[in-house]
Amino acid sequence: MIKSLYRKLLSEKQRIALHYxxxxxxxxxxxxxRYECCCCGKxxxxxxxxxxxxxxxxxxxxxxxxxxxxxxxxxxxRNEILDKTERPISILHFAPVKGLKDFLKSSPHVSVYxxxxxxxxxxxxxxxxxxxxxxxxxxxxxICSHVLYCVPEDEKGMQEIHRVLKPxxxxxxxxxxxxxxxxxxxxxxxxxxxxxxxDATS
Ligand SMILES: [Zn+2]
Numbered sequence: 001m002i003k004s005l006y007r008k009l010l011s012e013k014q015r016i017a018l019h020y021x022x023x024x025x026x027x028x029x030x031x032x033x034r035y036e037c038c039c040c041g042k043x044x045x046x047x048x049x050x051x052x053x054x055x056x057x058x059x060x061x062x063x064x065x066x067x068x069x070x071x072x073x074x075x076x077x078r079n080e081i082l083d084k085t086e087r088p089i090s091i092l093h094f095a096p097v098k099g100l101k102d103f104l105k106s107s108p109h110v111s112v113y114x115x116x117x118x119x120x121x122x123x124x125x126x127x128x129x130x131x132x133x134x135x136x137x138x139x140x141x142x143i144c145s146h147v148l149y150c151v152p153e154d155e156k157g158m159q160e161i162h163r164v165l166k167p168x169x170x171x172x173x174x175x176x177x178x179x180x181x182x183x184x185x186x187x188x189x190x191x192x193x194x195x196x197x198x199d200a201t202s
Contacts, residue, residue: 003197030046040066064098
């Protein structure tokens with residue numbers, strides 16, 4: 001009841017802004033230097049708990065909301081790609097999470113940064129991954145983390161990624177992987193996808 005009222009009263013953009021504002025307040029109570037986030041570079045006494053399948057303790061940065069998977073991706077990008085590039089590179093980033101987005105936008109090794117999503121409320125550019133509005137051979141690097149399992153035509157999405165990637169460019173495609181036979185999660189209802197993948201944020 002309260003949840004549906006909250007959704008009716010506030011737009012998705014307003015709910016996201018409120019979400020970040022509440023975390024900022026929480027951050028003020030957890031000032032400290034025990035943990036440092038490699039995405040935003042900020043410190044705190046501890047990280048937050050997070051998880052739809054039961055909260056995991058001390059995993060979410062309260063400044064940029066990054067989880068472990070985002071921080072690992074961030075470290076890989078910095079150590080293996082950005083620090084080794086000989087010239088600034090162009091990046092297309094699908095389903096951007098705040099911590100990684102801010103890190104990439106401020107990097108001197110990045111010449112062009114496009115954050116995109118099919119949902120216009122969560123990214124600067126609205127873009128269907130199966131039908132991108134970009135010319136062939138546009139980007140040096142494409143980041144697509146935990147996206148393709150939600151796309152019914154994921155093969156078409158991968159063809160588009162290949163098309164807009166420059167020759168010799170790189171695509172980082174990170175996705176949910178389960179033991180046993182491969183399951184096509186894109187065919188499941190959103191609630192079931194979420195139950196299997198844990199969550200779809202950060
Ligand atoms: Zn952070």
